[in-house]
Amino acid sequence: MSPPARAWFECAETFSVADLVALGDHLVGKAGLATLDDLAAAIRPGARGVRTARLALERIRVGAESAMESHLRLAVVDAGFPEPELNVDVHGADAQFLGRVDMAWPTYRIALEYDGDHHRDQDTYRHDQRRNNGFTVNGWLVIHATAVDLARPAVLFERLRRAFADRAGKTRRG
Template sequence: MSKPRSLPVPFGQTVFTVADALRAGIGKERLRRTDLVVPVHGVRAPAGAEVGGVEALSVVLRDGQRFSHTTAAGIWGAPLPRGAGIDDVVHVSSDGTVAMRRRGVVGHRLPTSDVRDTPLGRASSPAQSWFECADLLSAADLVVLGDHMVRRDHALATPDDLAASIVPGARGVRTARAALERIRVGAESAMETRLRLGVVDAGFPEPELNVDVLDGAGTFLGRVDMAWPEYRIALEYDGDQHRDQDTWRRDQRRGNGFTVNGWLVIHATAVDVARPAVLFERLRRAFADRAGRTRRKRSAG
């Protein structure tokens, strides 16, 4: 079989619909050649291109349709639980009377509220997608999602935006309201949020997030993930990025500065988030020790 002739720009460079190709004069036989693949019905893409379901469906969204729920949250870069990723199940909401029906798509009929244009097509806004996810995710997963939306740097929404997105009487409203009470500005990763939730659920005081630690002269020693400044106890989540040699050396130097200034820094990993008993015992001992020191100082005074 002869080599397929080149397609005119932009066909052959990105995903496109069969309807657009036919209108451009590209024949049906050409669209069946092996240099093109069919990511979803009615769509073609260059063979070998990594085309996810969202990108493929973006070219067939009609007026009044948008990516929503976990799909929209994934477009905004939010951390999602396993199996709920941006291309695992694609959610599309329509403001009309008919929901999208396609293989691999969960169609919804929801009125248009807050919709944004993105490089992958129209999508529910960060705050709107957070509330839509309340019908799909657990309260803890929704807190993780919310913490990401309101993070201190490059925030996608504010806590007030999340509160305003809640529709009384809608599905998931109780989960959303429960999660909203626990969302905090300052978490920098999903695991930090899960660690905080576990610590508070275990009965410890709620920590402050991303605390700048200073010495007695006001010199900046470093920022910790979470802390109880009145006890001078800090809790750090160490992800895999802390394992390289340069980061380890910086952490050791910073830790020495904390220690000589009376701070106790406890480190946690993913294992501690999954099985926190040992971590919680360390925290209990730390709080007991610091409380005992405070009592002794008061007695001595």
């Protein structure tokens, strides 16, 4: 049985770069099963999958909490948007904790949330609505994405583009 970092590298033979990034994000994240240095050390020059592993290693980030969040982050960055901060605690003007968002650009007060199917649960939905209201009254714009947005991201990217255009104008003026 391979240790986590070596198993990650072994997957480079068959995984796409994005899937290897998602696995790497998991290993270096909350799971705490490896560090970025561990993953780098696991790459064996001359072995199959080296190119994929090196490309993935450059894009692995500490902070993603699901494979779908990782895939969403990669899609957003590949579309030309700035790299977001991951799992950001957001506070209101009175320092009250409003919630934690999957991805954020705090300077612009833009958050991006990946909503999996569990967000359709009635209690989760109610919690999300209450939380979103808190973000809104504190000047945050929260954009929600689902698996459909990942499969066909044009509408999501247009919403993000408009959000950045709007917020960039406000940060310059204010």
